[in-house]
Amino acid sequence: MGFSQSASGQCPVSNTVFGDGEQIRYTVSYNWGPVWVDAGLVTFSVTSELFRGKPSWHLKGTGKSFASYDLLFKVRDYFDSWIDPETFKSYDFRRNVSEGGYTLLNTLYFDYVSQKIISNTKCKNRSQRTDTLPMVPCTFDMLSAIYYTRTLDFSNLNPEIKRHVKVIIDDASFEIYIRPLGKEIVESTDGKQYRCIKFAAKMVQGTIFKGDEDILVWVTDDENKIPVYIEAKIIVGTIKAYLKDAKGLRNPFTSVVP
Numbered sequence: 519m520g521f522s523q524s525a526s527g528q529c530p531v532s533n534t535v536f537g538d539g540e541q542i543r544y545t546v547s548y549n550w551g552p553v554w555v556d557a558g559l560v561t562f563s564v565t566s567e568l569f570r571g572k573p574s575w576h577l578k579g580t581g582k583s584f585a586s587y588d589l590l591f592k593v594r595d596y597f598d599s600w601i602d603p604e605t606f607k608s609y610d611f612r613r614n615v616s617e618g619g620y621t622l623l624n625t626l627y628f629d630y631v632s633q634k635i636i637s638n639t640k641c642k643n644r645s646q647r648t649d650t651l652p653m654v655p656c657t658f659d660m661l662s663a664i665y666y667t668r669t670l671d672f673s674n675l676n677p678e679i680k681r682h683v684k685v686i687i688d689d690a691s692f693e694i695y696i697r698p699l700g701k702e703i704v705e706s707t708d709g710k711q712y713r714c715i716k717f718a719a720k721m722v723q724g725t726i727f728k729g730d731e732d733i734l735v736w737v738t739d740d741e742n743k744i745p746v747y748i749e750a751k752i753i754v755g756t757i758k759a760y761l762k763d764a765k766g767l768r769n770p771f772t773s774v775v776p
Contacts, residue, residue: 529656531606533669535743538566539766542744545707546581549756558583558593560759564665564766569600569609576600577661591618599661606666611659611686624688626659637689649689657684657691668743672698672715695720696735703775704736704747707760711775712746713739741769 541563548557563578579597594616600609611626620642627636633653640646658666663685670681680695699716706712714736721732736747744767748759764771 529606529666531604531666531669533603533606534741535668535768536564536665537766537768538564540564540764540768541766542764543762544748544759545762547758547760549758554758555587556584557587557591557757559762562664566603572609573603574600574609575603575665577665579661579664593617597661599659601662601665606658606662606669608659608662611661613660613688622688626686628653635686637686639688647689651686651689651691654684654691657686659686663694667696668737672717674698675700675715699734701739702736706746712736712761713773713775714746715739738771738773740771740773742767742771742773 541561543562544560545556546558546560547554558581560581561579565576565578567574567576569576577597577599579595581593581595583591583593596612596614598610598612600611601607602609607630608626608628610628611624613622613624615622622642623638623640625638629636630653635651635653635657637649637651638646639649663683667681667683672681675698677697677699680697682693682695684691684693686692696717696719699718702714702716704712704714715738717735717737719733719735732751734749735745738744738746742764744761744764745759746761748757750757750759
């Protein structure tokens with residue numbers, strides 16, 4: 519099932535899920551052979567600010583490996599996205615990653631006048647590359663796609679219903695999907711239990727994912743729709759992310775089991 523397209527060339531959005539000041543943190547563990555190792559901390563945050571004179575949500579995502587893990591595989595990833603708070607149209611996106619000696623800097627500029635997306639990519643030991651992509655309706659950057667899917671209505675939990683999302687990654691457009699698998703209670707590492715909706719997500723085949731339904735996500739069954747547990751199968755192992763803490767939530771956190 520695709521999304522209906524508005525006249526402005528973007529999907530309709532009704533955001534009652536998140537707001538200014540939300541911050542969510544996750545502890546990430548990696549499967550190293552038979553051993554699970556706490557590898558790092560991932561943080562997502564939202565602030566309301568002006569971007570080039572326009573109201574915007576500034577979405578941030580950071581991923582940092584713990585000092586104890588740095589000698590094995592040091593990670594310092596930074597993602598920034600500025601989007602229209604009403605339509606979720608992306609203004610600008612920046613991705614700056616450093617992972618085990620590999621570095622990549624990618625910026626996306628969304629030109630709605632010429633209906634083009636300008637991508638600039640610089641990888642380690644390579645010259646900068648500039649690409650021009652056509653503006654396709656319902657297209658998101660990597661961060662805005664995450665927040666957009668949180669706003670979707672999944673009151674119908676039919677696992678046959680797939681929600682497709684187009685995502686720009688570096689210099690190419692991909693289509694992924696998520697589908698609901700029902701409701702479950704999930705226990706976090708701190709012993710707290712959450713009423714959740716379970717989803718499967720099909721990711722992009724490449725150097726990390728196999729291109730199957732590589733990710734399972736358990737999202738709070740309340741108005742915040744916060745992922746509290748994520749399990750991702752990658753080519754070289756498995757990654758798990760557990761909710762560490764959340765603050766600045768827009769709605770009451772009613773999914774916690776008393």
